[in-house]
Amino acid sequence: MNASEEKGRRTFLGWVSGGIAAAMGLVVGIPLVGYTILPALKRRQPEWNDVGNVEALQPGVPKEMACIHSITDGWQKTTTKKSIWVVRNDTGTITAYSPICTHLGCGYRWEADQRKFHCPCHHSFFSLDGKVLSGPAPRPLDTLPAKIEKGRLLVIYKEFKAGTAAKIEL
Structure with a gap:
């Protein structure tokens, strides 16, 4: 060679x-x-949260319910307790509302004697179906995705930008 x-x-x-x-x-x-690397690039994935039995909801009477909000962001799973408002109308339709006023992000409450939601920060009032009755709120109360499975109410908790006429998810 x-x-x-x-x-x-x-x-x-x-x-x-x-x-x-x-x-x-x-x-x-x-x-x-x-x-x-890939988990860090994934978008947040909200989850359906069990907030309770639908039989506990009386027609025309809003109920504040606890929502254990879990979100997976990359590798980290964060769980926080939030409250939501749930309304069952006379036909049985259930609507879940974000607990945050659409004006400046304050919490609101149900005024049973007046039969309307009231935000004490700047005195916005909302009807049982979430519509603005009076005050500076620029849009109706924000609704949350909700569904019923096996008699349980499931909700996806979301937050929205306050102070705008458009419903913008954060």
Whole structure:
């Protein structure tokens, strides 16, 4: 074997060894990147939250209910307790409302004697169906996605930008 053939064989073996090392790096590297980076790029995924039995809701009487709000953001799952307002109308339709006034983001409450929602911050009043009756609120109360499964009310808790006429999810 002459020097030229020896050099060609060494070059070939060098390329093959480099190719095998690169392939092994990809086999290990791609799953590692997928595991560490991709969860951070995922958009927040809100979850359906069980807020209670629908039989506890009386027609025409709003009920403040606790909502355990869970959200997965990347690797981190955050759970907080929020309250929501739920109204069952005379036909049985259930509407869930965000607990935040659409004017400046204050909390509001049900005034049973007046049969309307009242935000004490700037005195916005809302009807049982969430419409603005008076005050500076720029839009009706924000509704939340709700569904009934096996007699339980499930709600996705969301927050919206206050002070705008348009309902803008945060």
